[in-house]
Amino acid sequence: MDWSSFHSNKSAVAGVIEALLLVALVATVISTIQLVYIPEIMEQKEAEHMDEVENQFSHLKSVIDLQSQAEETGPISTAITLGSRELPYFVTARAFGRLHHIPNLLSNNNISISNESGRIELFNLSSIEYQSVNAYYLNQHFILEAGGVILKQDDGGEAMKIHPPVYFEKTEDNGNTINLNWTIYNFTVLGNKSVAEGYKSSYIRTQVNPQKNDMRVYEDVTHVNISTAYFEAWNRSLNWLKDQYKFNNNITITIQKVDDRNLISISPIDVNFTVNIKVVDISIQIGIGTIMQYPNKGN
Helix, strand or coil, rough: CCCCHHHHHHHHHHHHHHHHHHHHHHHHHHHHHHHHHHHHHHHHHHHHHHHHHHHHHHHHHHHHHHHHHCCCCEEEEEEEEECCCCCCCCCCCCEEEEEEEEEEHHCCCCEEECCCCCEEEEECEEEEEEEEEEEEEECCCEEEEECCEEEEEEECCEEEEECCCCEEECCCCCCEEEEEEEEEEEEEEEECCCEEEEEEEEEEEECCCCCHHHEEEEECCCCEEEEEHHHHHHHHHHHHHHHCCCCCCCCEEEEECCCCCEEEEECCCCCEEEEEEEEEEEEEEECCCCCCCCCCCCC
């Protein structure tokens, strides 16, 4: 072998080694990104998606509030982003979500009203719920129930993100009567469209049926009990609302346990207690489809 061939072989071997080292370096960098940075990026991405869903539920709540106040019979669509896509070029997982309706007949959550003779009314609560199926971030649930928007996490934490339309007021009879005013939404499904799943955006269409709305008045009430799976969120929210009206000496709100289920109990203290419940009937449709418009009230 002459010297030129020897040097040529050495250069070829060196080139192969350099290429292998370069490949190893690139693989190390990609592995570091995949194992360290990508999970952080995906966690942040899923957290931002949860913030987006929260904002969308806030918008849904405001739409329903406006529809119920104006008794607007036309359908309005609100977008809900169910999940998020994976990152391109890296090994990542999609986030999924489920948006569904829980009818009042299948719900274990309710509001009961009682006087000295016993229970005089029971409202089973229907709700709209979003459930996330995240791969990196903590799973969260957003629930629209009895006019409030609740956040519940898989770690057990829960909070009332938007307070329900509950108002305490005194009457003119020297403040001897406290009125509790509450607007409750009763959701019914139109067209069997009650659930949407996946990672893309879906829609929920809401439509008020003013001819089915109902206003009910209950006097001489001794207590109002709220039986709900989200009792901590309801307890903090109702106590906060009571404090805003400065009725601490007239109304007590406590957690009680009855038959292995926690209840929120609202009771008067040395005053007459009147409860005014407005039940607003709302047809909903989740997913693709069209809700037929009802005639205007009075037609």
